[in-house]
Amino acid sequence: xxxxxxLRDWLRPLADALIPADxxxxxxxxVGVADAQLDLVLGARxxxxxxxxxxxxxxxxxxxxxxxxxxxxxxPTAHGALLEAVAGGYYAHPQVRELLGYAGQQPVPVRPEDxxxxxxxxxxxxxxxxxxxYRPAD
Amino acid sequence: xEHTEVLIVGAGASGGVAAGRLAEAGxxxxxxxxxxxxxxxxxxxxxxxxxxxxxxxxSGSPNVRGLAEDYPVEDSASDVAAxxxxxxxxxxxxxxxxxxRLLPSDFRTRTLDGVGDDWPLNYAxxxxxxxxxxxxxxxxxxxxxxxxxxxxxxxxPPLPIGASGLRVARAxxxxxxxxxxAPNAVLSAPYRGRxxxxxxxxxxxxxxxxxxxxxxxxxWPEAIAAGAQLRTGARVxxxxxxxxxxxxxxxxxxADGRWHNIxxxxxxxxxxxxxxxxxxxxxxxxxxxxxxxxxxxLVGKRLMVHPFANVLGYFDDxxxxxxxxxGAKIVSYEFYETDTSxxxxxxxxxxxxxxxxxxxxxxxxxxxxxxxxxxxxxxxxAHLGRxxxxxxxxxxLPDEENRVEIAPGLTDSSGIPAPKIRYRxxxxxxxxxxxxxxKATESLVEAGAYRTEYESLMRYxxxxxxxxARMGTDPATSVTDPHGRLHDVPNVCVLxxxxxxxxxAVNPTSTIVALALRATxxxxxxxxxxxTAA
Numbered sequence: 272x273x274x275x276x277x278l279r280d281w282l283r284p285l286a287d288a289l290i291p292a293d294x295x296x297x298x299x300x301x302v303g304v305a306d307a308q309l310d311l312v313l314g315a316r317x318x319x320x321x322x323x324x325x326x327x328x329x330x331x332x333x334x335x336x337x338x339x340x341x342x343x344x345x346x347p348t349a350h351g352a353l354l355e356a357v358a359g360g361y362y363a364h365p366q367v368r369e370l371l372g373y374a375g376q377q378p379v380p381v382r383p384e385d386x387x388x389x390x391x392x393x394x395x396x397x398x399x400x401x402x403x404x405y406r407p408a409d
Numbered sequence: 410x411e412h413t414e415v416l417i418v419g420a421g422a423s424g425g426v427a428a429g430r431l432a433e434a435g436x437x438x439x440x441x442x443x444x445x446x447x448x449x450x451x452x453x454x455x456x457x458x459x460x461x462x463x464x465x466x467x468s469g470s471p472n473v474r475g476l477a478e479d480y481p482v483e484d485s486a487s488d489v490a491a492x493x494x495x496x497x498x499x500x501x502x503x504x505x506x507x508x509x510r511l512l513p514s515d516f517r518t519r520t521l522d523g524v525g526d527d528w529p530l531n532y533a534x535x536x537x538x539x540x541x542x543x544x545x546x547x548x549x550x551x552x553x554x555x556x557x558x559x560x561x562x563x564x565x566p567p568l569p570i571g572a573s574g575l576r577v578a579r580a581x582x583x584x585x586x587x588x589x590x591a592p593n594a595v596l597s598a599p600y601r602g603r604x605x606x607x608x609x610x611x612x613x614x615x616x617x618x619x620x621x622x623x624x625x626x627x628x629w630p631e632a633i634a635a636g637a638q639l640r641t642g643a644r645v646x647x648x649x650x651x652x653x654x655x656x657x658x659x660x661x662x663x664a665d666g667r668w669h670n671i672x673x674x675x676x677x678x679x680x681x682x683x684x685x686x687x688x689x690x691x692x693x694x695x696x697x698x699x700x701x702x703x704x705x706x707l708v709g710k711r712l713m714v715h716p717f718a719n720v721l722g723y724f725d726d727x728x729x730x731x732x733x734x735x736g737a738k739i740v741s742y743e744f745y746e747t748d749t750s751x752x753x754x755x756x757x758x759x760x761x762x763x764x765x766x767x768x769x770x771x772x773x774x775x776x777x778x779x780x781x782x783x784x785x786x787x788x789x790x791a792h793l794g795r796x797x798x799x800x801x802x803x804x805x806l807p808d809e810e811n812r813v814e815i816a817p818g819l820t821d822s823s824g825i826p827a828p829k830i831r832y833r834x835x836x837x838x839x840x841x842x843x844x845x846x847x848k849a850t851e852s853l854v855e856a857g858a859y860r861t862e863y864e865s866l867m868r869y870x871x872x873x874x875x876x877x878a879r880m881g882t883d884p885a886t887s888v889t890d891p892h893g894r895l896h897d898v899p900n901v902c903v904l905x906x907x908x909x910x911x912x913x914a915v916n917p918t919s920t921i922v923a924l925a926l927r928a929t930x931x932x933x934x935x936x937x938x939x940x941t942a943a
Contacts, residue, residue: 288781288782289781289782289785290781290785290786291782291783291785293783293785293786294786294787294790295786296786311457311458312458312461314458315456315458315461315462316458316461316462316464316465318465339781354771354772354779354781355461355464355772358768358771358772359458359460359461359768361771362460362766362767362768362771363457363458363461363768364457365457367767368767371767371789371790371793372727372794373766373767373793373794375455375457375459375766376454376455376459376609376610376611376731376766377455377609378455378607378608378609378618379607379608379732379733380605380607380608381568381569381597381598381605381606381607381608381733382569385569387567387569387570387590388575389570389574389575389578389590392579392582394578394579394582394588395551395553395589395590397582398555398582398587398588398589399553399555401555401585401587402555403555403556403558404555404556404587404742404743404745404746405512405513405514405555405556405557405558405742405745405746406512406513406514406521406746406747407513407558408513408514408516408517408520408521408531408532409517409531409533
C-alpha cells in the first residue's frame with residue numbers, strides 16, 4: 272500500500288501527539304514517521320494500511336486529541352494499528368535508536384569460556400549445599 | 410496407490426526425531442508436513458522492522474499470521490490462545506528453546522498429591538531418552554541442579570546468564586531460594602556442524618544463526634540422507650481405516666490443491682495436541698463414529714496449556730536483557746513442589762526472560778504499561794534495557810471441560826474442518842499463579858527493582874499444547890498405551906504432547922522429544938509383532 276499525501280498530512284499531528292519532542296528525543300514527525308518511516312512500516316506490515324485508512328476516514332479534520340479518543344472508543348483495531356505504525360516507524364529510525372543506546376538485535380559472539388561471576392562468587396555452591404529440593408518418586 | 414512402511418504426520422519436534430531414528434533403522438519413511446522448509450535468510454532478527462514483523466508474520470498465533478499453511482483455531486471460548494507454527498521444524502522454529510525436564514513428582518501427581526493421574530512411566534525410565542535427545546539437539550546447561558536427580562551433564566556449557574541473571578541470582582542467594590543457570594537448546598559453542606549462539610535475542614522469530622535447536626537443522630538433514638522422504642505443503646485431512654479397524658494410510662492435499670491417498674503399515678501422529686486431536690476427530694467413520702481412537706470419548710479432552718503469568722521488574726541500571734538467548738537466563742524451582750499450606754496443589758517453574766526492544770517497551774507484549782504523549786519517552790527509557798521478567802509456568806491440572814473440538818463451519822484453506830478450543834483457568838491454577846506472582850515480585854524487589862508490574866494471565870501464551878490423547882495402561886481411561894499407540898487402532902501411534910497424562914509445570918519440548926524417541930525405539934524393537942492392515 273502507498274499512503275496518500277492526505278493520509279500523511281493527517282498522520283503527522285497525531286503521531287506527534289503520541290510521541291512528542293521531549294526528554295532529548297525528537298518528535299515522531301521529525302524522524303519521518305508520516306513519510307519514509309511510514310513506507311518502511313507498510314512494507315513490513317501491509318496489514319496496517321487498511322486500518323490506517325479507516326482511521327483516517329473516521330477522524331480526518333478533527334483535533335489529534337479528539338481523533339485519538341474517538342478511535343479508541345469507536346474502532347480499537349484502527350487505534351491499535353495507528354499506535355503500531357507510529358511507534359514502529361519511530362523506533363526503527365537510526366537516530367532514535369542511537370539516542371536510546373539501542374543498536375537493534377545484532378549478533379554478539381557468545382563467550383562461554385568466560386568464567387561466570389556466579390561461580391567465582393560461590394552462588395551455586397550455596398544452592399547445592401542446601402541439598403535436593405525435588406520429591407523422589409518411583 | 411503409493412505405500413510406505415511408516416507415515417509420519419508433521420515434521421516438527423517429535424516427527425523429526427522419529428523420522429531420524431526410523432530411517433537410521435532402515436524403515437521406509439514418508440512424512441507429510443503442511444508447512445514448508447523455513448528460510449533462515451527470511452528471519453526478521455536483524456531488520457529494523459524486527460519487532461513490527463514479530464507481531465504479525467512471525468507471531469506464534471496461526472490466527473494472527475493467517476498464512477495459507479496455517480489452520481485457524483477458534484478460541485473465543487478460551488482464556489488462552491493457542492500458539493504453533495506449521496513448517497519443517499514445527500513450533501520449534503518459534504519456540505524459546507527453554508529446555509527443562511519434568512521432575513520425578515510430575516509422573517506421580519495422583520500418588521503424591523491426590524490430583525491428576527500417575528503416568529505409566531517414571532522419571533528414571535525416561536532419563537536415558539532425555540540424555541540422548543539432549544545430545545542430539547545440543548543442549549547448553551550445567552549439571553548438578555539439586556532440583557533434579559543426578560544424571561549426565563548437558564553436552565555443552567551453559568549460556569551466559571547476563572547482568573539480569575546475575576542480579577537475580579544474587580537476590581536468590583540472599584533469600585536462600587533456589588536458582589540455576591537455565592538449560593537451553595541453544596548452542597553455547599559450535600556443535601555438530603552448527604554455529605554457536607550469536608545472541609540476536611530473537612529466538613522466538615526464528616534463529617538466523619541456526620544455533621537454536623529445531624529439527625529442520627538437527628534431525629531432518631540426516632533423516633533425509635538416510636532415506637526418509639519429507640513432503641512439504643502436504644496437509645493430511647484424515648487417517649484411513651479398513652474393516653478390521655486398522656489404519657491403511659491417509660488422505661492428504663498438496664499445495665496445488667490436488668488430493669492424494671497414501672498407504673502405510675504404521676501411521677505416526679506428530680501434529681501437536683491440537684492438530685493431532687483435530688485429525689483423530691476428523692477421521693470419524695461408521696466404524697469409529699466419534700473419531701479415531703476415541704472409544705473413551707477422551708480424544709481432544711484434558712487440554713492443558715500451562716497458565717502463564719509474568720512479573721516485570723524495573724531497575725535503575727541497565728541489565729540489557731534483550732541481548733542473548735530468549736528462553737531463560739536462569740530458572741527457579743523454589744515453589745515447584747506441592748506445599749499444602751499454600752492453599753493449592755502442585756506449583757510453578759520460573760524462567761528469567763528478556764523484555765524486548767524499544768517497540769516492545771512502547772507497546773508491551775507482557776506486563777507493562779503504555780504511555781503516550783507527555784511521559785512516553787520516560788516510560789520507554791525506564792523499560793528498555795532496564796527491565797527483566799520472571800515468566801511463571803504453572804502446572805495445569807487435567808480437566809475434561811478443557812478441550813479441542815471441531816469448530817462448526819470453520820475450515821482451513823483446503824476446506825478441512827478446523828479446531829475449536831475451550832480452555833478456562835481453574836481455581837487451583839488461579840491460586841497457584843497468584844501465590845507465585847507475589848513470590849516473584851518479592852524476588853525482583855530483593856534484586857533491586859524499584860517498581861514491579863505483573864500480568865496475571867497472558868492470553869497469547871498457549872505454546873505448551875498437551876494432554877488431548879492421554880496415555881495410560883487402561884483402555885477404558887486412556888487413549889494410547891504407554892508408548893503412544895492408540896488402544897483402539899494398534900497401528901496408529903501418537904508422538905506429540907497429546908499423550909501427556911498431566912502437564913508438569915515446565916516447558917514440554919524436551920519431554921515431548923524424549924517420549925517420541927522412546928516410542929520410536931519401542932516400535933523398532935517390536936517391528937516383528939506390529940499389526941498392520943497389509
